[in-house]
Amino acid sequence: MSEKSRLDEIKDELEKLDINPTIFARKEIRELPEILSADEKIVYLVEGRNKTSKHHIILVATDRRLIFVDKEFMYGLKVEDFSYDKVSSIQYEKELMLASIDIHTADNIIEIDGVGKYFAELFCEKVRDFMSRPKEYFQPKHQPTVLDQLEHLGKLKENGVLTEEEFSDQKKKLIEKLNQK
Template identity: 80%
Template sequence: MSEKSRLDEIKDELEALDINPTIFARKEIRALPEVLSENERIVYLVEGRNKLTNHHIILVATERRLIFVDKEFMYGLKVEDFSYDKVSSIQYEKSLMLASIDIHISDNILEIDNVGKYYAELFCEKVRDFMAQPKENFQIKSEPTVLDKLEQLGRLKESGILSEEEFTEQKRRLLDEPS
């Protein structure tokens, strides 16, 4: 699947979840196809400001993990992700117009402010639901399928990392492997 169609798929997911990111989250949303795995689905997403860096970021909750995405012109793409079993607590605090979210991960506290009040509460509820699930629910498939490997090869070829000859050779090897 091309990045463009994956981005359209992500935008459709957000629309179905009634999430309408602002123009300030545009860079981070465009980076999601390279951050999310092919079958990973968004459960909820909020945007805000990282208190530490003062950068605009998005927080993405998927069925597998919690992801912080910061795409800045000068600093490039910064992605941090954590499985739900690493999150010890998540809380929000409302002010007059906005809210802040504090996420405790190991010995770290990640603080995000300038989050919409309603969205902060909903995001925290969604993450708490995943935190309450048994750890084995977060295990990712142990081995990628041949189809997954072929898709990865195709992306490497499209991006110019593999030549046509290298692609053909790797594809032949994959298809000749016993299942």
């Protein structure tokens, strides 16, 4: 898959999530195809300013991690990512028209201001949802064993999805596959 089509996929994901980044976030968003894994999905994205550097940044919550992206013309690209189990807290504070987000990890505090009030609240809710998930949720899924597959076939036969003949054919193929290993 070309980088352009991955960027188009990312833009489509953002559109489906009703996220409309400003022109100030374009350079960071263009970097996302290189930063995200091929099957990693964006859950939410906010943009704001890094309180320390005053650079415009994006903060991306994916189905795997939290990513801070700062792409500045003079300073290059800075990417920091944190697995959800490393985030100890995330909070937002509403100001007059905007909000700020503070993310606490074991050895770091990331502070972003200039975030839209509604977006900051929604972003924090999404991140908290992932923070509350068990660590196993983020582990790669195991491949089903032959025994798992045989069990699944048995259930399909039991529920009338497979005939006895189809069940026997599939079972034979699985056993042959097992014997080839």
